[in-house]
Amino acid sequence: MTDTVSTGTATEPQLPEGNVITCLDKGFVRLVDYMGSDAAIVQAARVSYGAGTKKVSEDRGLIRYLMRHAHTTPFEMVEFKFHVKLPIFVARQWIRHRTANVNEYSGRYSVMPDEFYVPDAAQIRPQSATNKQGRAEETFSDTEASSIQALLQDGQQRAYNDYEKLLGDNFARELARINLPVSQYTEWYWKIDLHNLFHFLRLRIDAHAQYEIRVYADAMAQMVREIVPMAFEAFEDYTLNAVRLTKPEIQAMKRLLATTNTTLLTDEVLSECGLSKREMEEFRGKLRTIQP
Numbered sequence: 129m130t131d132t133v134s135t136g137t138a139t140e141p142q143l144p145e146g147n148v149i150t151c152l153d154k155g156f157v158r159l160v161d162y163m164g165s166d167a168a169i170v171q172a173a174r175v176s177y178g179a180g181t182k183k184v185s186e187d188r189g190l191i192r193y194l195m196r197h198a199h200t201t202p203f204e205m206v207e208f209k210f211h212v213k214l215p216i217f218v219a220r221q222w223i224r225h226r227t228a229n230v231n232e233y234s235g236r237y238s239v240m241p242d243e244f245y246v247p248d249a250a251q252i253r254p255q256s257a258t259n260k261q262g263r264a265e266e267t268f269s270d271t272e273a274s275s276i277q278a279l280l281q282d283g284q285q286r287a288y289n290d291y292e293k294l295l296g297d298n299f300a301r302e303l304a305r306i307n308l309p310v311s312q313y314t315e316w317y318w319k320i321d322l323h324n325l326f327h328f329l330r331l332r333i334d335a336h337a338q339y340e341i342r343v344y345a346d347a348m349a350q351m352v353r354e355i356v357p358m359a360f361e362a363f364e365d366y367t368l369n370a371v372r373l374t375k376p377e378i379q380a381m382k383r384l385l386a387t388t389n390t391t392l393l394t395d396e397v398l399s400e401c402g403l404s405k406r407e408m409e410e411f412r413g414k415l416r417t418i419q420p
Contacts, residue, residue, distance in 0.1 A: 164206035195362035228320035
C-alpha cells in the first residue's frame with residue numbers, strides 16, 4: 129500500500145504492488161494504469177483561480193470543497209484503467225455505465241474459455257418477497273444449496289460441450305457461442321475518469337446493488353483509495369455516506385426543526401461532528417433555508 133497520508137498536501141503515489149484483487153470464484157480486478165492523483169485535481173482546480181492563489185485553501189480543503197459543491201470537472205482530470213475478469217451477466221449490468229472506454233474479449237475471434245461462475249452456498253438464496261430484483265436474506269439448507277450448485281454446473285458443462293462440438297464441426301465461432309450462458313466469464317479493459325468512477329462506485333457499492341457486481345466495486349474502491357486518498361475521503365463523506373432530501377422530506381424537516389432548538393448546535397458541537405469552520409457556515413445556511 130502506498131504511504132500517502134491526508135496531511136493537507138496532495139502527493140503523487142505509485143502504482144500499488146500486488147495490484148490485483150480476486151473477485152468471486154474465478155474473477156479479478158487488476159489496476160493496469162492510472163493518470164493523475166489528488167495533486168492533479170488540485171492543479172486543475174487552481175487554474176480557475178489563476179496564478180498566485182495557492183493560499184486559497186490547502187489541498188485537502190480544496191478537494192473537499194469541490195466534492196461538497198459538485199464541482200466535478202477537476203476530478204475528470206484523473207483516469208484509471210482496469211483489467212477485469214467477470215461473468216457476462218455482471219458485465220451486462222456494468223456496461224450500462226456508458227461513461228467509460230471498454231474493450232472486451234471477443235468470442236468472434238477467439239474461443240470462449242471453459243470458465244463459469246457458480247455462486248457459493250452463502251449466495252444461494254430464494255427470491256426476495258419485498259424486492260423484485262433481489263435475493264432474500266435467508267439461505268437454503270446446505271443440501272438444497274449443493275443441489276442448486278450441481279444443477280447450475282451441469283447446465284454450464286452441457287452448454288460448453290455443445291459449443292466445443294460445434295467448433296469441432298467447423299461451425300463459425302461467432303455463431304457457436306450463442307447458446308453459452310451468461311454465467312460464463314469474459315474479460316475487458318475498462319478506462320474511466322475519477323468523477324464518473326465515483327458515480328459508478330456510489331451505485332455499485334450500495335447495499336441494494338447485486339452482490340456479484342458489488343464485489344468488484346469494493347475491490348476497485350480499495351485500489352482507488354490508495355491513489356487518491358483525499359478525493360476518496362471526500363467522496364465517502366459527501367457522496368457515499370450522505371443522503372439527499374426530497375421536497376416532501378424537507379417539509380417534514382421543517383416541522384421537526386420547529387420543535388428543535390438549533391442554537392444548541394454550537395461550533396464546539398459541530399466540530400465534534402467533524403465539520404470544518406467553512407462547513408459550519410454552510411450547514412447553518414442550509415438550516416436557515418428549511419427552518420419555518
